[in-house]
Amino acid sequence: MKTERVTLAGVGALLLVAALAVVTPSLTPGVLDWQRAFELLLWGTTALFAGTALAWLVLTYVVGANYESPDPVHDGDDIQVRILTVDAANVVQATVDSLPATLDDVHVIAEADVDVDGADVHVVPDEFDCTAVRKGRAIEWVRRHLACDREFVLYLDEDSHVESFDGLPDADVVQLREQPRHTGSTLSYLADIYRMGVQIEQRAFARLSIPLFAWGGGIAVRQSVEDEVTWDRETLVEDTAFVWAAAKRLDDFTFELATATCRNEAPPSLTEITQQRRRWAAGNIEAATELPLGYQLLTRIRNYAWALSPIVTLVVVPLSLLGIGVAGGGGLFVLTSLSLGLLTLFWYLRGVRYYGVDDVEWALAVPLAPLVTVVHSMGTVAGILAPPEEFRVTRIQGECLALQGQDESDSREPFHSQWHAGYSTHGNLNLQVALST
Template sequence: MSRLPAAPDRLLAGTFALALTSAVVVALHGRGHPFVTDVLRPTAYVALWAFLGIYGVATAFWTYEVLTSWREYEPPDVVYGPEDCQIRILTVDAEAVVQETVNAIPDGVAPGDRHVIAEEPMDIEGAEVHVVPEGFESLAGDKGRALEWARQRLDCEREFVLFLDEDTSVREFDGFPDADIVQFREWPEYTGSTLAFWCELVRIGYQAEQQGFGLPNVPLYAWGGGIAVRSTLEDEVTWDYPTLIEDTVFVWRAVIEHGAEYVVMPDRFRNQAPPSIRALVHQRRRWLAGSLRDEPVLPRRYWALFVFRNVTWAFSPVAPFLLFFLGFLPGTMPYRGLYTLLSWALLAYTLVWLGRAWRYYDGLPYRHLLAVPLYPLVVSLHSLGAAWGLVDEPEGFEPTEKEVGQE
């Protein structure tokens, strides 16, 4: 078990776990011992209402972001072309996957501006490969360490550095606006695991809010597989920072400490969904644990919101069972009818994320509609890694396995 730093997320999650356990005890022995009747039963009622309230706040904020972005956000005009960037592709040793990524780079990017940053030597046609020396020291670890080495080692004469993951397939795009950080959207592709892909549909649907991050706020997360940073800003911020979520923390520090302008573009770069549930769970675990550790980087006004979102994500599988508890709790729960109505509404609302994903993909094979009746299973798998990250942090960065020949 790795050392767990104190975090309000863990305190709130622990409180909910104990309170919901009380609800189970009350449901099983609600007419028994006076302690159950007089103490645990009111605790269960309060816990159920509190969980519903926090889940509702997180959902309401997501809705606000999505609706606001529809009304107010328009991507800025393109000022720089693809030729105005240097590309850096991060990998450990996935030679065949990286070759496909290099092959997809638009022709406008000059051959001398295509770089692969790797941990092991490899032969890549169409790009220069750089191996991070074992002796290079940095506060950052794993991927962040490689990014920092590349920042120090590679000269960049272009306006932007476009960072790609080893599996990012760049489709033709117009270029970059006059902004400090340019976030492109992702398009996870099916890689053989249907359940893992359905979990990605939930995530992509939820990330409809990402377009709202282009408004004057601190973005809540970033996708490092397709993000461009002004080269001068990269040298100001650096990657020399210990974190498990180097892309998101870099953006936070750039916006908060350096006043960087962050924009989101509609261009979608292809990437791969995790090839298995195991890979997906480990990925989500790292994301959640990393966000907990680095919450203090955010301004205080974001802390409560971030805590609510993390906890509701980890406890999402509980949501379908809120109504189940009602049928077994003895006595009269305060405002039981309202609670039932709101529970059904929130449960139905979560399907909006799948609907958003369906629109985002401009349609999918109809077999993926099975994700709707199996939604409780899908959201449980999507949240399993987050729940694990609440109670046990990974020791380091575990790259998600990629497949060759995915299109």
């Protein structure tokens, strides 16, 4: 983490000083050829962006070419459902109500006692102690204490509404698809649409020795594999860390992407999406230290690219509008920047397509794609420069709405157990350029 922090802070500071020197040379010291330094930095970040984008294209359209989710072979009789929450009974109830009737073994794992119809509620004891923290601690407790005679355990976040569920394919870990729903900030929702476009790289993960990330909002684990690998490790991204540990430990580890989809809530505000992406980035970088060297390198490069990619929006575009040439005005730089800009638009439109015809009107927001990439990336920058020292759960809109009618004397803070890494998206190693993730 320290390497990423020092590098990103140094590059960012140099870019700002160099940009200032190009715009107002009289205000900056003449110790360097700032124009030349600025050009080199822009070329470096552009090359990083381009290299990661090329890797994404290869991963998605070469490695993942023609991937189709295997036919389901395990129905509800083989699956125990476990829904993780802090204490959001109304949010959990909506998730339980979304489950198909075939999923009849349903359990809610909570930090406080809640009343939920259609599920057995289990409260994690305060005195339970293990290496895992927060959501990981809750999952590890339930793994040890809740009997399971089913082949699979399906973990859901409290707001993960299940749609189009027709069973699970046979694999050690089965990742459900993700489709965030619009609940608060429109920009946050657009950033998740963008992330869904990038996240189609998941279809290649079944063909990798180690999947690049996992999304804990909807993930099924073979019960025997769970007991062998366990969740007992300290991490902010317990789902991705579990999958990485399983892939390393098991010689014949298998991972598949299901056809089933979870509709979780997109972060309701810009503050929440920044904090969410911050946790994903910091957690993934920390967990990656347990990966083989090649995967560690890939993780670092992807996070650099994710964090630095908005430079075109924040630096190059404003200077161009001011009539100030960048990177020597070379045709190759312009062509490369234009290609990457078009690829960014493609990722956003690919996300709209992923949502389907019912949401096609969001394609009209494509002119906002540069701003959306900034919204998507700022949390990663924060996660690298200032990683969270403790876990912070993401508040969701459904919970906040329920609290509007709460008695003013009840000072309980609203919490949200959207503990996944996500990606997904989250992440999630889901990079904006390549991730996310």
